[in-house]
Amino acid sequence: MTDLKAKSELPQQDPGELRDLTELALKHARQLKNSAAEVRASSHQGLSVNVRKGEVETLEFTRDRGISVTVYRGRCKGSASSGDLRSDSITDCIERATDIARYTQEDRCNGLADAELMATEFHELDLWHPVDVDAQSAIQRAQEIEAAALATDSRISNSEGASLSLGQGQSVYANSHGFSGTHGGTRYGQSCAVIAGEGGAMQRDYWYDSKRVFEELDDAAVTGRTAAERTVARLGAKQVKTCQAPVLFTPDVARSILAHFIGAVSGGALYRKASFLQDSLGQRLFPESIRLQELPFLIRGPASADFDSEGVATRERDIVHEGVLLNYVLNSYAARKLGMRTTGNAGGVRNLRLPAGQHSQAELIADMGRGLVVNEVMGQGVSIVTGDYSRGAAGFWVENGEIQFPVQEVTIAGNLRDMLQNIVGVGSDLDDRSAIQTGSIVIDNLTIAGA
Numbered sequence: 001m002t003d004l005k006a007k008s009e010l011p012q013q014d015p016g017e018l019r020d021l022t023e024l025a026l027k028h029a030r031q032l033k034n035s036a037a038e039v040r041a042s043s044h045q046g047l048s049v050n051v052r053k054g055e056v057e058t059l060e061f062t063r064d065r066g067i068s069v070t071v072y073r074g075r076c077k078g079s080a081s082s083g084d085l086r087s088d089s090i091t092d093c094i095e096r097a098t099d100i101a102r103y104t105q106e107d108r109c110n111g112l113a114d115a116e117l118m119a120t121e122f123h124e125l126d127l128w129h130p131v132d133v134d135a136q137s138a139i140q141r142a143q144e145i146e147a148a149a150l151a152t153d154s155r156i157s158n159s160e161g162a163s164l165s166l167g168q169g170q171s172v173y174a175n176s177h178g179f180s181g182t183h184g185g186t187r188y189g190q191s192c193a194v195i196a197g198e199g200g201a202m203q204r205d206y207w208y209d210s211k212r213v214f215e216e217l218d219d220a221a222v223t224g225r226t227a228a229e230r231t232v233a234r235l236g237a238k239q240v241k242t243c244q245a246p247v248l249f250t251p252d253v254a255r256s257i258l259a260h261f262i263g264a265v266s267g268g269a270l271y272r273k274a275s276f277l278q279d280s281l282g283q284r285l286f287p288e289s290i291r292l293q294e295l296p297f298l299i300r301g302p303a304s305a306d307f308d309s310e311g312v313a314t315r316e317r318d319i320v321h322e323g324v325l326l327n328y329v330l331n332s333y334a335a336r337k338l339g340m341r342t343t344g345n346a347g348g349v350r351n352l353r354l355p356a357g358q359h360s361q362a363e364l365i366a367d368m369g370r371g372l373v374v375n376e377v378m379g380q381g382v383s384i385v386t387g388d389y390s391r392g393a394a395g396f397w398v399e400n401g402e403i404q405f406p407v408q409e410v411t412i413a414g415n416l417r418d419m420l421q422n423i424v425g426v427g428s429d430l431d432d433r434s435a436i437q438t439g440s441i442v443i444d445n446l447t448i449a450g451a
Contacts, residue, residue, distance in 0.1 A: 015170050015172060015182045015184065018041040018042070018043065018170060018171070018172040018182075019041075019172045019174070019180060019182065021039075021041045021067060021085055021087075021090060021172075022039040022040075022041050022067075022172050022173075022174035022180065023174065023180075024087055024090055024091075025037070025039040025041075025067065025069055025090050025091075025093070025094055026039060026174060026175070026176055028090070028091045028094045028095075029069070029071050029094050029097075029098070029176070030176070032071075032094065032095065032098045033073075034071040034072060034073055034098060034101070035072050035073055035074055036071070036072040036111060036112050036175070036176045037069065037070065037071045037072065037094075037175065037176050038069070038070050038112060038173070038174070038175035038176070038310070038311075039067065039068070039069050039070075039173070039174050039175070040067070040068050040171055040172070040173045040174075040309070041065075041066070041067045041085065041171065041172050042064075042065065042066055042067075042169060042170065042171035042172075043063075043064070043065045043169060043170050043171075044062070044063070044064045044065075044167060044168070044169035044170075045061075045062060045063045045064075045167070045168060045169070046061075046062045046165065046166055046167030046168065047059075047060070047061055047062075047135065047138055047165070047166045047167075048060050048062075048163065048164070048165040048166075049135070049138045049139050049142050049163065049164050049165075050142070050161050050162070050163045051139065051142040051143050051146055051161055051162055051163075052146070052159055052160065052161035052162075053146075053159055054143055054146065054147070056139055057161060059135060059139070061135075062167075064083070065083060065085050066081060066082065066083045066085075067081065067082055067085060067090055067093060068080075068081040069081070069090075069093055069094055069097050070097065071094065071097045071098050071101050072101065072110060072111055072112070073098070073101045073102065074106060075106045075107055075108055075109075075110045075111060076101045076102070076104050076105070076106050076107075076110070077100075077101055077104060077107065077110045078096075078097040078098060078099065078100030078101030078102070078104060079097055079100065080093045080094075080096040080097040080100065081093065108336070109333050109336035109337050110333070111332070111336075112175050112176070112177060112310070112311075112332070113310040113311060113312045113331075113332040113342055113346070114332070114341075114342075115177040115178075115179075117312045117313060117341075117342065117344070118177055118179040118307070118311045118312065118313065119179070119181060119306050119307035119311060119312065119313035119314070120313065121306065121313070122181070122306045123297050123306055125297065125298075125299060125300070125301070125304045125305075125306070126212075126299045126300050127184065127185035127186065127212055127300060127301075127304060128168075128184050128185060128186060129186045129212055129213045129214065130168045130186055131166060131186075131188075131214045138164050138166065141164050141190070141220050142162045142163060142164045142190070143162070144220040144221065144224070145162040145164070145190055145191075145192045145220045145221075145223050145224040146159055146161065146162035146192055146194075146224060147224065148220060148221040148222075148223075148224030148225050148228075149162070149192050149194045149224035149225065149227050149228040150194065150224075150228070152224070152225050152228035152229060152232070153196070153228055153229075153232045155196045155197060155198050155232055155235065156194050156195070156196050156228050156231065156232065157195055157196060157197040157202075158194065158195040158197075159192075159193070159194050159195065160193035160194065160195065160204065160206075161192070161193065162190070162191065162192040162193075162223075162224065163189075163190065163191050163192075164188075164189070164190045165187075165188065165189045165190070166186075166187075166188050166214070167186065167187045167188075168184075168185070168186040168187075169184065169185065170182065170183070170184040171183050171184070173307070173309065173310075173311055174311075175310075175311055177311070179311040181306065181307050181311060183305055183306075183307075185212065186212055186213070186214075187210065187211075187212065187302075188210070188211050188212070188213070188214045188217055189208060189209065189210040189211075189217075190208065190209055190217055190218075190220070190223050191206060191207065191208035191209075191223070191227075192206060192207060192208075192223055192224050192227040193205070193206035193227060194206075194227055194228055194231050195231065196228075196231045196232050196234070196235055197235075198235045198236070201235065201236070201237075203231055203232075203234035203235050203237065203406075204231060204234075205227060205230040205231040205233075205234055205376075206227050206230070206231075207223055207226040207227040207230060208223065208433075209223055209433065210302070210433045210434070211300075211433075212300040212302070213300065230375070233396075233406060234394065234406045234408070235406070236405060236406055237394065237405070237406035237407055237408035238405065238406075238407065238408065239407065239408065239409050239410055239450040239451040240372070240397055240407055240410060240448065240450045240451065241450055241451050242447070242448065242449050242450050242451070243447075243448055243450075244445055244446065244447055244448070245370060245371040245372060245445075245446065245448055246368050246370075246371035246372075246424065246442055246443065246444045246445070246446070247371055247372045247373075247374055247412055247442070247443050247446045247448070248361070248364055248365060248368060248371065248372070248373045248374065248398075248425075248440055248441070248442045249374050249440060249441045249442075249443070250361070250373065250374065250375045250395075250440055251427070251429055251430070251431035251438055251439050251440055252375070252431060253374055253375060253376065253377055254438045254439070254440060254441040255431070255434060255436040255437070255438055256377065257416075257419065257420075257441060257443075258292070258352065258354060258436050258438060259436055260382055260384065260389075260416055261277075261285075261416070261420060262329055262349055262352065262436070263275075263384050264276055264277040264384050264387070264416070265277050265280070265319070265325065265328050265329055266328070266329040266330070266334075266345075267328065267329065267330040267331055267333070267334020267335065267337070267338065267345075268334060269384055270328060270334065270338060271334050271337035271338050274384065274385050275384055275385065276383075276384065276385060276386055276387035276415075276416065276417060277325070277387075277417070280325050281325055281326070281327075281328065282324065282325065282326075283324065283325055284322075284323045284324050284325075285320065285323065285324070285325050285417070285420050285421070286320055286323040286420050286421065286423060287323050287421065287423055287424075288322050288323045289322075289323070289426075290320060290322075290323050290354070290423060290426075291318060291320060291321055291322070291354070291355060292318065292319045292320035292352060292353070292354055293316070293317070293318055293319070293352070293353050293355065294314075294315075294316065294317050294318075294319055294349055294350055294351065294352055294353075295316055295350070295351040295352075295353055296314035296315070296316065296350035296351060297314075297316065298351050301350075301351045301432075302351065302432070302433065302434055302435055303348070303349070303350045303351045303434075303435035304350065304351060305350055307344075308331070308344045308345060308346040308347050308350075309331075309346040309347035310331060310332055310342070310346040312332070312342055312344040312346065313344060314344045314350050315344060317343075319352070327343055328340070328343060329343060329345045329348075329349060330342050330343045330345055331345060331346035331347075332346065348435065349435060349436070350435070351435060351437065352435065352436045352437065353430075353432075353437040353438070354426060354437070354438040354439070354441075355426075355430075356426070356427070356428045356429070356430040356439050357425065357426035357427050357428055357439060358428060359425065359427060359428060360427060360428050360429065361427045361428075361429050361439075361440045364425045364427050364440055364442050365398055365401060365402070365403065366401035366402070367401070367425065367442075368398055368401065368425075368442060369398070369399075369400065369401050370398060370399050370400070371397075371398050371442075372393070372395055372396070372397060372398065372407060372410070372412070372448055373395045373396040373397075373398060373403065374393045374394070374395040374412065375394065375395050375396075376393065376394040376395065377391045377392065377393050377412075378391060378392035378393070378394075379391045379392045382416070386415075387415045387416040387417045388415055388416075389412075389413060389414050389415060389416050389419060390411055390412070390413040391411065391412060391413075392409075392410070392411055393407075393410050393411065393412045393448075394406075394407060394408045394409075394410075395407050407450075409450070410448055410449060410450040411448070411449040411450075412446050412447065412448055412449075413446065413447040413449060414443075414445075414446045414447060418445075419443050419446070422443050422444040422445055422446075423441055423442065423443055423444075424442050424443070424444045425440075425441070425442035426438070426439055426440070426441055426442075427439035427440030427441070
C-alpha cells in the first residue's frame, strides 16, 4: 500500500474558531430581534486525482468554508449562506436572512426543533483519521489501481480511469436554545472503471472502496483486479426471454431497494400525501424475519453522528421489527405537519442496516434455482407515489442453482409494496460502505422483460 507522505498543503479550520463564528452569528440574530436562529459553520478540505492510461487527467485540491443561517420571526423563516467567514460577512448574512423572514409567509410548522430534544450525550465515534495530502503519492496509488486492472486479463482493452479521493471536514451547528455541537470526520475513496472487448462486443464495469481510515482501504491491486474481473465476467451477455422469476440483488444494488422504502416513509413524501406507504405505521410491510435498524453510534460508521442537522439527539432504534413498520423518518418540520414528533432524521438516516443473513450469496443462488442475479440497475422508473418499479438491469442468469451466462438489456418490474413482502432471502455478505447497509437480497416473483 502506498504511504501518503506528510505535507500539510491545506491547514484544517480549528473547530473552536467555527464555534466562535456560530456564537457571533447567534448574537447578531438576537440583536436584530429575531425570535430564534440556527447556524452551521463548516470547513472541508481534500484532494482528488483521476488518472487514465497512466496519465493524470485531473488533480484537484479543495478547501471549502462556509456558514449557513436560518432565522425565525415568529413562524416566519429566512435563510442565507456565505462562503466568507469574516465577521462582517457573517453579520451581513444574518441581516439578509432577517430581511427575508420579514417578507415570507408565516408557516405554523416553522421553527427550531424542541429544546428538550437537543443532544446531551456525545459518543466517541472514531471518525477523525486525517492524512496529510501528498499529490505525488495519491497519483501513484491511482496509477497502481489502474495498472492492476489492465494487467488482470488480456481482454481488458481500454480504461475509463482510476481515482483516489481524500477528504476531511469539521462543522459546528448551534441554535438559540443554547445547543452547540461539533461533528467532524475523514473519508477516503478509490475506484476504477475499465472496458473489455471480445468478438466485437464491448462491456464496462467498475469497483470502488470507501472508508473513514485510509489504511483500511482495500489494497490498490484488489480494487483494480475486482473492477477488471467484474468487467470480463460480463462478456457474452445476452437477453433472456420475458418471464417471472426470483431476482437476487447484490449488496451494492440491494441498498437502492431500501432507499426507495426510506423515501416512502420519510416526512416530505408523507405530509405531501405522495407515498405509496401513506398511513402505514403498524402495518407488516416485510416478511416477519426482516428487521431494519438505525445505528447512529457505529464506530467509524459512514453516517454516524450524535445529533442530526437540527441538533436533535440521534438514537438506536428499529424502523422495522418482525416486518412491521414501527417508525417513520422525520425532521421537525415534517413531524409538525403530520402532528407527530421528529425522529432525529433531519439530514437522513444514520447507518440504516438490514442485519446479515445466515447464507452466503452462493448459497442464496443455489437455493434460488432459476432466476436473475442483478449487479447493475439503470434508469429512473421508480414511483414513490404508486410504488411502481421498472428499471433496466444487467447481471447473470441462473439455472439449476448455478450461474449460466451474463445478461444485459432486460427490465425488471414489479410494485415496491409487493417486492418488500416478497423478500425471501438476505445474504451474509453485508456491505457497510454507505449509510444504507445490507447484504444480497432475493425477491421472489418479479417480472423480467427481455427478448
